[in-house]
Amino acid sequence: MKNNKLFVAIILALIMGIIAGAINHYYFPSFQEEFSKNVKLLGTIFIRMVQMIIAPLVFSTLVVGIAKMGDLKMVGRVGSKAMAWFIIASLISLLLGLVLVNTLEPGKKTNISLEQLDGASDILEKTQNFSVEEFVKHLVPKSIFEAMATNEILQIVIFSILFGIALASLGRKGKLIISSLDTLSHVILKMVTYIMWVAPFGVFGSVAAAVSKHGFGIFSLYANYLIAFSVGIIVLWIILLVVGYLFLGKRLFVLLQRIKNPLLIAFSTTSSEAVFPKLVEELERFGCQNKIVSFTLPLGYSFNLDGSMMYMTFASIFIAQVYGIDMSLGEQLTMLLVLMLTSKGVAGVPRASLIVIVATCAMFGIPPEGIALILPIDHFCDMARSMTNVLGNSLATAVIDKWETKPINNG
Structure with a gap:
């Protein structure tokens, strides 16, 4: 009943956000910038409330999950199954984006220009130092406290896996720490229950700000791009x-x-990260084992972002099409493999998909400034890919849990 009430509240907030944003954009254009900036704070507050508990939740649940497995062979078995699933899912998502953008060719039909570079300079600046060295530095934390302070999920995952394995090897000596971390994870999940009731306000703020800033006209300008991307998301969901x-x-x-x-x-706030704590709770209620959820889901948030993967190949080739750059099949497949690797190094980074796209474009001779072409519409695409990321990780966790338990009665 509580879940249904929250669902209805979020739907109402979504509708009200669209209405409020549209009214401001079309009837009070002089206040458009100020309104968008201020109402977006509601979404920012919600995201920050969730972000403050992600690091301790990932650490405590992942360590407890590994320690409870006890058998390190099981850790290796579950981990290898999870990584096999993530790699196959990532390749399928990347390949799907590649096939659709070449088939539908939205970049050759969309009449858009580089007149507006809003926000592009910031993203271009972030990718100037994007290299193998930076990739490795981002992968391995130099301090767990720094990683937690900046919510670097991938770094926290790596430290937690090592900590959990070491703790499991201690046997009885580690039971007190395991019990304490288990209690901590339950306390944080209780906090999730309270924070989720702020979600409708966050949804209202995020949606109202986006509609107020861009209006509905942007959808006609980017019609071909949005239609092609929507087809991709629908096909990915079906798969x-x-x-x-x-x-x-x-x-x-x-x-x-x-x-x-x-x-x-995730759809309303454009953040799959925002629902991580709630997802842990719901997957356990679904029947997944705590130790499987605690181990697989954090890994998925670092390695299994299906919606973002599909978008990366789609957007990169789209920019090339707009600039009239024809890439051979070999170049495109090489790009796919590059994206497969580089995307794993920026998990948890804000606007990570765009940063990876810019870095990849530069690598293949596509003008990186072309990111400005998709920035105005990126918020709306981000809504769909964030929701897809959540679905992909939920399915991966549920399936891996089934593999590790007795067969579930499908009836």
């Missing part, structure tokens, strides 16, 4: 749901019912 049904059967619909709130929040 994910079919694969999910093959493994989970009718329980797939139970899972979708459980994660409807996280999906909606």
